[in-house]
Amino acid sequence: MEGEKPFIEVLLSEEALQARIRELGRQITDDYAGQPLLVIGILKGSAVFLSDLIRAIDLPLDYDFVAISSYGADTRSSGIVRLLKDLDTSIEGRHVLIVEDIVDTGWTLRLSYLAENMKARKAASVKVCALLDKPSRRQVDVGIDYCGFVIDDVFVVGYGLDYEGRYRNLRYVGVVKPGPGQA
Ligand code: IMP
Ligand code: MG
8 A cells, every 4th residue: 555545445434333332232231231331441452443333332430441552573473462451450250341443363352352361360251242253364263252243254444443543533433445545
């Protein structure tokens, strides 16, 4: 995409995202039946989704973040990731909902989630909510309890997702296409 300005083809419109998030919020609200929830976002991509999702959930809740980073080489092929920021809050006895923007190979979720780790820290329960799922790219098994949309193997941006640090602020999810455009 050097030289030419890319343009973004809309994959999931703002309306489609917001409608699905309202559904997810209702489902989560029903499933937890009034129990308090600790929502844990994986930085940075999930921040936009998390901020809309929590406002669609009618439960007493708090949220926290963890951050994951790659070790040098391409995370997507190497699967080498490390925990950059741990939780500030204790999860003991709490119902934890991990929120991720997109599950691709599954490595990021595997590390942050560390179901074993969360259980060792005595969470009452641990579930996962991902806005997007790209199952064709999966390398490690991760359970997704609440999924917004299943998508094909395309690189998407917007609504928190970036391409080289750009496009996170788009209100929709789109696919970056090379060629003329003003994006
Ligand atoms: P995984 O560790 O391979 O599952 O990748 C998850 C992380 O990779 C996400 O949190 C995103 O930050 C990034 N990622 C994966 N696919 C995409 C994409 O299509 N667009 C933007 N970021 C992506
Ligand atoms: Mg991310």
